[in-house]
Amino acid sequence: MSARAARVDPRLRTEPFDALDRRTPAGLEAFWRRRLREVLAIAWEEMPFHRRRFEAAGFHPSQLRTLGDLARVPLFDKTAVLAEQRRLGRFDVGLERASGDPGMVLSSSSGTRGTTFLAHPPRWRRVQGRSALRAHWWAGLRPGTRFLLSAPAWHSYAAVQTWIAERLELPCVVVAGTYLPRFAGRIVEALLAFRPRFVTMFLPMVFSLVSEARRRGLAPREAFASVEIITVAGAPITPGMRDALRRETGVQRFVEIAGSTESLLAVECRAERGLHVVPDTCYVEVLDPRSGGPAAPGTRGRAVHTCLVPWGSTYLRYDGGDAGVRDDSPCPCGLPSPRIKLLGRAEDAFRLGELELLPYDVQLAVEESAPALAGTPCLVLREGLAEGRLELVMPRPETGYAPGLDDALAQALRTRFGAPAEVRFVESLPLLFKGVPPVLSARDLQTSGGAHR
Amino acid sequence: MTRSRAATLPFYAARLDSRGRVEPWALEDLQEFAARHGDPYGGRLAPDRAPRVSLQLEASEDEPVFLGLGSRELRAWSGALEGAWRRFGVERNDTVALFDYGSSPAVFLAAGTYVAYLGSGVADRLGLATVCNDGVASMAGRMLEILRWVRPAALVLRRDVLAPFAEALQTAGLALSGRCRWVAVTEPDGAPPLRETRRYAELWQVPVHRLLRADAACFLAGSDPDDPRRFLVEPGLYALEAIGPGEVAVSTRFARTCPSLRHRLTSAGLELRRGAARDAPAALEET
Numbered sequence: 229m230s231a232r233a234a235r236v237d238p239r240l241r242t243e244p245f246d247a248l249d250r251r252t253p254a255g256l257e258a259f260w261r262r263r264l265r266e267v268l269a270i271a272w273e274e275m276p277f278h279r280r281r282f283e284a285a286g287f288h289p290s291q292l293r294t295l296g297d298l299a300r301v302p303l304f305d306k307t308a309v310l311a312e313q314r315r316l317g318r319f320d321v322g323l324e325r326a327s328g329d330p331g332m333v334l335s336s337s338s339g340t341r342g343t344t345f346l347a348h349p350p351r352w353r354r355v356q357g358r359s360a361l362r363a364h365w366w367a368g369l370r371p372g373t374r375f376l377l378s379a380p381a382w383h384s385y386a387a388v389q390t391w392i393a394e395r396l397e398l399p400c401v402v403v404a405g406t407y408l409p410r411f412a413g414r415i416v417e418a419l420l421a422f423r424p425r426f427v428t429m430f431l432p433m434v435f436s437l438v439s440e441a442r443r444r445g446l447a448p449r450e451a452f453a454s455v456e457i458i459t460v461a462g463a464p465i466t467p468g469m470r471d472a473l474r475r476e477t478g479v480q481r482f483v484e485i486a487g488s489t490e491s492l493l494a495v496e497c498r499a500e501r502g503l504h505v506v507p508d509t510c511y512v513e514v515l516d517p518r519s520g521g522p523a524a525p526g527t528r529g530r531a532v533h534t535c536l537v538p539w540g541s542t543y544l545r546y547d548g549g550d551a552g553v554r555d556d557s558p559c560p561c562g563l564p565s566p567r568i569k570l571l572g573r574a575e576d577a578f579r580l581g582e583l584e585l586l587p588y589d590v591q592l593a594v595e596e597s598a599p600a601l602a603g604t605p606c607l608v609l610r611e612g613l614a615e616g617r618l619e620l621v622m623p624r625p626e627t628g629y630a631p632g633l634d635d636a637l638a639q640a641l642r643t644r645f646g647a648p649a650e651v652r653f654v655e656s657l658p659l660l661f662k663g664v665p666p667v668l669s670a671r672d673l674q675t676s677g678g679a680h681r
Numbered sequence: 682m683t684r685s686r687a688a689t690l691p692f693y694a695a696r697l698d699s700r701g702r703v704e705p706w707a708l709e710d711l712q713e714f715a716a717r718h719g720d721p722y723g724g725r726l727a728p729d730r731a732p733r734v735s736l737q738l739e740a741s742e743d744e745p746v747f748l749g750l751g752s753r754e755l756r757a758w759s760g761a762l763e764g765a766w767r768r769f770g771v772e773r774n775d776t777v778a779l780f781d782y783g784s785s786p787a788v789f790l791a792a793g794t795y796v797a798y799l800g801s802g803v804a805d806r807l808g809l810a811t812v813c814n815d816g817v818a819s820m821a822g823r824m825l826e827i828l829r830w831v832r833p834a835a836l837v838l839r840r841d842v843l844a845p846f847a848e849a850l851q852t853a854g855l856a857l858s859g860r861c862r863w864v865a866v867t868e869p870d871g872a873p874p875l876r877e878t879r880r881y882a883e884l885w886q887v888p889v890h891r892l893l894r895a896d897a898a899c900f901l902a903g904s905d906p907d908d909p910r911r912f913l914v915e916p917g918l919y920a921l922e923a924i925g926p927g928e929v930a931v932s933t934r935f936a937r938t939c940p941s942l943r944h945r946l947t948s949a950g951l952e953l954r955r956g957a958a959r960d961a962p963a964a965l966e967e968t
Contacts, residue, residue, distance in 0.1 A: 313830055317830075318830055318831075318832065319830040319831050328774070330773070330774075330804075330805065330807075330808035330809070330810075331792065331793065331794075331801070331802075331804060331805035331808075331809075331810075332810040333792050333794050333795075333804075333810065333811050333812065333813075334776070334810060334811070334812035334831060335812075335813075336812070336814070336823060336826070336827070342826075343823055343826040343827075343830075345812065345827075345830060345831055348794070350794075350805075353794055375797075377797075380783050380815060381779070381782075381783030381788050381789065381792075381795045381813040382783070382812075382813040382814055382815045386783060386794070386795060387794040387795075389797075390793075390794055390795065390796060390797040391794075391797075393797035393798075394797050394798060398797070399731065399732060399733060399734075399735070400733065400734045400735070400796075400797045400798070401734075401735045401737070401747070402734060402735070402736045402737060402783075402784050402789070402796065403737050403784060404737040404738065404739040404741075404742075404782070404784045405739070405782055405784060406782050406783070406784075406815050406816070406817065408817065414737060414742075414745070417737070417745040418737055418745075421721035421745065421747065422721070422735065
């Protein structure tokens with residue numbers, strides 16, 4: 229990390245949460261070295277899953293002297309946890325601490341590649357809760373703010389969200405149901421009844437809320453009239469999406485949060501130049517998939533994180549399957565922590581001509597070529613890719629649609645990517661559990677409800 | 682707030698009978714009041730109380746109504762769930778798996794982590810662990826993963842997901858018998874029909890209990906493991922009264938933020954049976 233002091237822009241300054249936020253980048257590195265040594269030592273003593281990995285790699289926690297030494301700890305991913313789960317016949321595979329504590333709750337990972345389970349004992353909640361509070365503080369949450377919970381008790385975030393609410397004495401609104409478009413109406417009702425200032429939301433749900441407001445004959449700005457800040461998670465926000473949402477809702481701050489059940493946590497500051505790693509939750513590396521070493525700043529790689537809260541399930545050098553970039557340059561907000569941006573699942577990457585792309589790149593290209601489509605979800609068909617062609621399926625936008633838009637967009641995409649491209653507008657796309665899947669086969673599209681013309 | 686003062690709240694004041702008693706009411710009455718007056722609490726919010734938690738009632742789908750709650754009320758309500766779980770049978774270190782939304786009291790009263798200001802939930806007090814699976818049918822597959830790897834001692838299922846869960850079990854060839862000691866079924870307002878839970882009990886060869894809920898009144902009672910037609914009501918939490926043949930109204934002793942007087946339970950054909958001793962649970966028996 230650069231030791232240069234950040235030039236702080238007073239308009240973008242983040243009000244520090246505590247002394248950790250006031251450290252210099254070098255001071256933060258020292259904090260990380262100490263915390264990593266502590267956590268790795270605990271893992272060696274108390275977590276057989278990790279100890280076996282350390283031993284196999286000839287690593288002992290006492291060997292960690294610089295952050296670079298962390299590279300000696302072998303990486304692991306979900307397949308290793310799933311394999312151990314199958315071998316042992318149980319969820320707790322030896323990377324948990326205090327998992328027998330009364331009052332423990334378990335959360336589950338997303339099930340796209342099999343389900344793993346994470347133990348969250350009360351001691352985890354206290355330590356993780358304080359760190360997550362820092363993230364919310366950076367996002368602008370303050371005591372007394374009314375807090376809208378969509379109550380997804382299955383997710384680890386639910387456990388820290390309630391802790392934060394208690395610490396800041398936030399009056400909470402529990403909305404019936406869950407983060408699915410069919411519950412958008414219930415969330416809109418809560419927005420109208422309680423007029424919150426701060427809202428946390430799964431990004432695809434924000435679009436559902438905008439549509440729901442319109443369906444009720446409300447301008448989206450009316451539904452969001454009281455809201456000053458929306459934190460969005462679950463998918464990377466593009467600049468066009470952010471602009472479109474600002475215009476539609478009138479909300480000035482959309483703060484992106486990247487979080488995973490396995491304790492990766494990063495949040496955007498006012499400068500909107502990436503998401504600051506929350507330093508007491510995790511340490512994040514972005515690795516070049518070819519060399520395995522650190523990717524050059526701003527270059528895409530695999531995001532690997534090490535959890536720094538050694539209670540419950542503790543993931544150390546975990547490759548969660550996300551593609552991202554890391555930026556260590558000073559931030560005008562003054563926070564010392566480096567920034568990352570997760571761009572999507574690495575498994576969703578595809579080749580188009582000479583290019584290696586993510587659906588995020590397509591989304592960016594769409595909104596830059598056709599600003600009216602900013603924020604419109606799109607789906608890339610696998611069959612088209614197999615033939616070297618970009619075949620895009622998108623719902624017809626509610627506003628700003630003009631005949632010929634599909635051809636114009638296809639032409640722009642052909643020029644941009646140097647490959648054949650087709651665009652097909654449909655009435656709606658299938659909404660699976662986590663919104664619209666970015667790369668799908670035509671057959672999957674059919675079995676998941678199909679695109680409605 | 683005393684009962685007489687509670688009766689001065691707008692919702693109740695508008696429904697006093699000639700003797701000054703609150704007419705029994707149903708959720709629709711509250712929804713109607715909330716819509717007419719543009720009051721999310723339906724005219725029941727005590728003027729001297731600021732709700733810590735405002736709960737959108739699941740059953741108030743067309744006209745939303747919110748229930749204001751404080752810490753003590755949440756804890757008392759979770760006492761009703763605790764009574765049900767104790768009778769169904771839980772042991773320290775058991776894990777209870779919940780397949781329902783986090784906004785259901787059958788979930789959020791279970792653990793202090795699920796809702797702010799509860800402090801300790803049923804699992805915290807009884808030394809249990811919980812795992813929650815979001816209450817949508819498409820998550821039935823994840824429930825099987827929970828069964829395989831977490832091995833819960835008991836399951837609490839939202840009624841909506843019974844059929845998809847049963848189908849997922851059958852497709853996977855997984856038996857509940859021998860894996861779980863009991864299943865409890867819940868729905869937003871009222872109780873699942875006995876014939877339905879009996880059918881699943883036969884299919885799964887596991888006791889399938891029921892929860893009777895009236896969220897507008899913070900009311901919750903579990904069925905009697907020895908007689909599934911009866912719901913056992915925790916002593917001290919509620920005042921029950923028979924208000925007509927097969928009709929029971931409940932007043933919630935601990936509700937202060939949104940006092941609840943004489944809420945008519947929606948399950949038809951309930952007869953009230955008082956407990957023999959003062960501290961014995963009263964029973965609501967389906968006739």
